Amino acid sequence: MTARLELIDIHKRFEDTAAVNGISLALAPGEFFSLLGPSGCGKSTTLAMVAGFLEPDGGEIRVEGRSILHLPPQARRIGLVFQDYAVFSKLTVAENLAFGLEVRRVRRAERRRLVHELAQRLALTSILGRRGGSLNMSEMQRVALARVLITNPELLLLDEPMSNLDAEVRASLRGELKRIQQDLRQTVLYVTHDQVEAMSMSDRIAVMREGAILQVASPDEIFRAPAHRFVAEFIGDPPINMLPATVEGDGSSRIARLPANWILPLGPGELAEGAYLLGIRPHELMLSAASGTGTAAGIVRFLENLGAEHVLHVELGDMLIRVSARPGSARIGEGVNLRTQSWQGLLFDARTGNRVPVRALGAAA
Amino acid sequence: MTALEVRDLTKSFGKIRALDDVSFTVPTGGFFTIVGPTNAGKSTLLKTIAGLHEPDRGEIIISGRRVNGLEPRLRRVSMLFQNIALFPQLSGFENIAFSLRAAKASESEISQRVGWAARLLGIEPILNRLPRTFSGGEQQRVAIGRAIVQSADLLLLDEPLTNLDARIRIGLRIAFKQLHHELGQAIVYVTHDQVEAMSLSDSVGVLNSGRFEQIGSPDEVYHRPATRFVARFIGTPPMNFIPAELGSEKGEPALIGKNFSIGVPELRRLERVPDRIELGIRPESIEVAPEPGPATPFPVEVKWIERLGARSVVELALGGVAVKAALPTGQVELETGAAWCGFRPQSHHILDSQTGRFLR
16 A cells, blocks of 8 residues: 655755754554644654755655655645644635635635535534634534645644643543544544643654654554653653662562662563663552562652542652652652552663563563 | 732723733732633733733732832832843853842852752753753743742743644643752742642632632632632633533432432532532543443443543433543543443532522
């Protein structure tokens, strides 16, 4: 199957910084693909090159197997949706939808037919006569999408469309966008710094840092098997704990020495001795009544009350460790014992940050 | 002693009443957060406290001193604005030190205080650089540093984390707790993000259209919301509301809705039965399973599953009503289609639809 969009070894420099440093990826038709990373990681630059606003210094961009680098933006059959959706507030919904068609000199009868057809699919029929300025955010998103989709793009690019909106609105727009995308089998390249958006909507995510892709995988795999410590630390709220660990052992059995004399039995496994970073997510830790082997003693320094759960910040040596706990399980200043529960065994090379695959290290649980 | 007392504050801009009879107090060393949606009046309230707006009515008392009419710089408050402006020609260090130099602090005090703020905010490596080389997050942290090194009675923070990347925002949340812990200074913090409000504050004021819907501890606003607005604004996804009627089951009062019923013995002595009631239930208080069971007796349809890492948000149709449940990922393997749900014991709320107040 031909990839809908293919990027091959794309490079882009601005003066003395490499904004995009050799990235390659391929989107399958109908795929929802996200570029996720902090500001300055190169995700918007990548999108701008696909759209044709920037020219790469090197590399190739193909749609349906054909290079599009020589095409100006308007000839690329790519739909763009920007921050806050930018619907024309003085125009009616119908006029907003027809706008792109007028620019393309589509005949009037055809325009009307297309507007009504798409309005029906995106539940806009009843508001076709309303002005853009009077719409709520859900209507606005659907109009912004419809306005672009009406030109039948091969690819839809969305650049942080929800970043300025209130949390509850964002949550409902996520579900709606995903449903529309699935319903139309529209290929989407979505740019965001928000892990929740990427995790909840994407078929696959590329996590970017400093112009490079660290991992491309499904949301589930990104969460469960991050390829690099940066990916592990970028995904998850509250964030993962990263503890310096010394792995020792005799024979085939291994232990990890952690701060504050915490010794975590790792069980049997093919694992070289030495320095690692051990990643434990806050919900993989629990308070233990018993002290002793496999547990660590610490003091609760801060408590974040999130209603349904409390995030305890437990001082362990000179580190603060986040622990998801049931409300009421500990108070500030209290001494607690920590132990792991269903720890997924994330270990990272202390020097490179790459994950070290380990088989069956669940023995500590 | 109270750090701040606001009494009956009212402020209009033209015909728009931005603040409508707002009152609250912040004890010495307290952390008070004003949370609400866009245009609730949050920034107006903060700016009125700082002295950038004069109220139409009401009093502002800082450390026992009435400050109405007083110039902002005489109010002994330090404020971080939403739109920050660093001095482009000054280094990160000098930007943070600015107010200390203006107050003629000694060199040793300046370097000690700037060093402390920089450590707390994780910006030590950029202190010698100029703002044009800063990322957005670094700029914001330098601005926060500038606000916190001043020795004011009251620190006012207007959406300090809003323009930052999600990752930095989550990391800095705890920095504010540390900061508050070390400073011991009273803080009034404005945000639209209920997670920040819940996780940072001693006390939360939920502001809506210029009025407080509720002021209480994080536990109170979460577990005992005063109004439907608070119940929907605090907690994500928001509390579900499901139409129900008061009937009886096995001789006990019960809330009966389409495809569900739960016993509500607490309503046995209700003096007046409201005409319309709704069941309020938090997404994390709903259990979902592929098969019926004692904890999941009600038939539902799973419409949509949003996987968010450690937890998943499941959109259900319960008797035709859209309901969201939040479940730990991996606990149950669900697919879209027919399933079963239940409510955790004693986790329900009962709303009088007419008054918008909770009976429980």
